[in-house]
Amino acid sequence: MSIQASVANLYYVKGEEGTLVENEIRKIVASLVGITEVSTSNTKSSGGSSDFDEACEIEHFIAGQCEIGQVIQSCSTPAFLTDKRIIVLRQIGMLSAAQANELVEYLKEPLNTTFLILVGGGGRISSSLEKLLKSSSALTVDVSVPSGAKAKAQWLDEKLNQANVKMDLKAKELLLDHIGEEVDRVDSLLETIIASSDRKAKITPDVLLPLLGAGGGVPPWELTDAIDTGDTDLALRKLSRMTFSGGKNAISILAILHRHFRDMFALDGSGAGNDAAAGEILGIASTFRAGKLRRQSTKLGSEKLARAIVLLQEADLDLRGRIDWPAELIMEVLVARLSRLPAQGVQRR
Numbered sequence: 001m002s003i004q005a006s007v008a009n010l011y012y013v014k015g016e017e018g019t020l021v022e023n024e025i026r027k028i029v030a031s032l033v034g035i036t037e038v039s040t041s042n043t044k045s046s047g048g049s050s051d052f053d054e055a056c057e058i059e060h061f062i063a064g065q066c067e068i069g070q071v072i073q074s075c076s077t078p079a080f081l082t083d084k085r086i087i088v089l090r091q092i093g094m095l096s097a098a099q100a101n102e103l104v105e106y107l108k109e110p111l112n113t114t115f116l117i118l119v120g121g122g123g124r125i126s127s128s129l130e131k132l133l134k135s136s137s138a139l140t141v142d143v144s145v146p147s148g149a150k151a152k153a154q155w156l157d158e159k160l161n162q163a164n165v166k167m168d169l170k171a172k173e174l175l176l177d178h179i180g181e182e183v184d185r186v187d188s189l190l191e192t193i194i195a196s197s198d199r200k201a202k203i204t205p206d207v208l209l210p211l212l213g214a215g216g217g218v219p220p221w222e223l224t225d226a227i228d229t230g231d232t233d234l235a236l237r238k239l240s241r242m243t244f245s246g247g248k249n250a251i252s253i254l255a256i257l258h259r260h261f262r263d264m265f266a267l268d269g270s271g272a273g274n275d276a277a278a279g280e281i282l283g284i285a286s287t288f289r290a291g292k293l294r295r296q297s298t299k300l301g302s303e304k305l306a307r308a309i310v311l312l313q314e315a316d317l318d319l320r321g322r323i324d325w326p327a328e329l330i331m332e333v334l335v336a337r338l339s340r341l342p343a344q345g346v347q348r349r
Contacts (some may be wrong), residue, residue: 009110009114009115010137011116011138011139012120012133012140013028013120014138015142015143015145020187023143023187024143025088025119028117032086042073045199054067057080057084058088059074060088060090062091063091063095063122071087072110074114075087076111079113083113083116085297086114089120090119091121092118093120095125095129096126099129104129107132132149145183151238153172155173156175159190160172160177167208171205171208174209174212184343190254220242223242228292235336236335239253239331249327250331254331260311261338262309264296275291276290280290307341312334316333
């Protein structure tokens with residue numbers, strides 16, 4: 001998170017994860033109305049600040065769904081029966097260049113009783129507004145979550161420091177694994193940790209585990225990586241989290257697995273000598289992913305790849321009603337069989 005000094009009554013919340021963004025808006029509004037503690041457990045995803053609406057004069061707009069003149073008129077209207085008027089404008093990437101310029105003109109001489117919170121989203125913001133937001137006139141809070149494991153660990157460290165929560169390395173690893181893709185759960189989990197433990201003591205896995213609840217969904221590559229390494233138990237756990245926490249149905253997971261093995265099958269015998277060549281054959285820009293597929297394709301070989309395609313086709317027929325099994329069971333059997341391929345010997349006819 002990066003915060004710049006605030007000169008004007010202007011705030012910019014940057015990030016893509018809806019709940020984290022809304023949590024930050026609530027914190028800003030809470031600070032403006034003098035509330036020292038704010039819960040993030042009842043945040044509204046796109047509506048408003050709920051319990052703050054009665055504590056202050058606040059209006060909410062979404063760029064692209066309102067006229068910029070409405071926003072500026074609200075910003076230019078003095079506060080009534082209160083000393084502050086708060087305006088929240090979301091999806092500012094949807095503002096046209098002309099609309100952004102109108103907003104920038106207002107911000108050159110803003111009303112001192114109006115506090116404007118601009119929220120990212122909707123695409124790249126106009127250059128004039130971007131230039132203004134990069135200046136020292138706006139307090140900028142970046143709640144973007146990095147994707148890499150190392151960067152995400154650093155992001156969690158920053159969240160823990162802000163919450164004044166001490167946690168050992170094993171507990172941090174457990175927390176990151178538990179939330180998976182659902183990073184928006186971190187704030188509410190930290191609230192639970194703070195309320196349920198000694199703030200001075202370092203949180204360990206034993207203390208953390210009972211507070212976690214159900215695990216969050218995981219990205220597809222965690223499932224395919226577990227299958228590729230032949231770790232059946234891990235693959236089944238990842239499958240369960242994709243299904244029950246991530247909300248993916250059997251057909252969508254089957255499509256992920258089919259693409260994974262189809263790409264490896266396409267590389268088999270292709271003559272791709274390096275990762276870049278593999279990427280060109282598959283039509284993907286990521287040489288990292290292409291390299292993983294190329295190495296796993298070589299490791300499995302033609303017969304195991306052909307067997308994987310057959311298993312995927314059979315699972316597809318089973319999901320369409322060939323057998324009277326629950327979809328979850330069909331997928332568990334498929335994932336178990338696919339994950340055992342790396343360790344199996346080549347079958348000879």
